[in-house]
Amino acid sequence: MNNRMRELREAQGWSQGELAERLEVSRQTINALETGKYDPSLPLAFRIARLFGQPIESLFIPED
Amino acid sequence: MTRLATRYWQSLSPALRRYYRASVAPCLVFTGLVVLHEWAARSGQSAPLRAAFALGPVLAMAWMFTAYLRFLGDCDELERRIELGALAWAAGIVLHAAIGALLLLDAGVVAWSARHVAAWLCLLLLASYALVRGWLHRRYA
Numbered sequence: 001m002n003n004r005m006r007e008l009r010e011a012q013g014w015s016q017g018e019l020a021e022r023l024e025v026s027r028q029t030i031n032a033l034e035t036g037k038y039d040p041s042l043p044l045a046f047r048i049a050r051l052f053g054q055p056i057e058s059l060f061i062p063e064d
Numbered sequence: 065m066t067r068l069a070t071r072y073w074q075s076l077s078p079a080l081r082r083y084y085r086a087s088v089a090p091c092l093v094f095t096g097l098v099v100l101h102e103w104a105a106r107s108g109q110s111a112p113l114r115a116a117f118a119l120g121p122v123l124a125m126a127w128m129f130t131a132y133l134r135f136l137g138d139c140d141e142l143e144r145r146i147e148l149g150a151l152a153w154a155a156g157i158v159l160h161a162a163i164g165a166l167l168l169l170d171a172g173v174v175a176w177s178a179r180h181v182a183a184w185l186c187l188l189l190l191a192s193y194a195l196v197r198g199w200l201h202r203r204y205a
Binding site: 024025026027028029031032037038040041044 | 142145201
């Protein structure tokens with residue numbers, strides 16, 4: 001699954017570490033999410049969407 | 065060296081840092097109790113005393129395992145996936161090795177001592193857990 005996390009994080013001027021702190025996850029998790037190596041659970045996906053103020057479907061884009 | 069250790073420590077998640085801090089005391093107690101067990105086993109103590117000293121380190125391990133279970137509850141979902149994956153692989157590898165050893169002993173093909181088999185299985189468990197955990201961390205890095 002593709003996502004717009006890196007783009008939105010950089011737009012906010014946050015480092016991966018800062019985003020990790022805000023979401024209460026490890027920096028490794030943020031990196032794995034941004035590089036598409038790991039897809040988040042539904043609760044984490046909702047937390048990310050809420051933090052960026054975006055609808056979940058505009059953040060996570062399924063690969064066809 | 066100190067800078068490298070500091071950078072490594074800062075790269076860890078808060079849950080993992082808490083776990084490492086919480087496991088220092090049980091590790092020290094475990095080491096002390098193993099030394100006491102060695103002394104009791106070699107100095108001709110009574111069987112109940114030797115049994116007590118032999119099982120002491122197991123209690124320290126249980127203390128450490130409690131800290132590990134707390135870490136599993138505290139960590140984030142990717143860390144938990146990595147830990148559970150490593151535990152599952154390690155358990156599977158050791159189960160296969162234990163059954164293989166049991167059947168080989170039963171068939172009379174090998175004549176290993178129970179002490180050596182138990183020690184090797186413990187080592188295999190720890191080594192396979194560490195290797196798979198490292199591999200999974202690299203995979204998600």
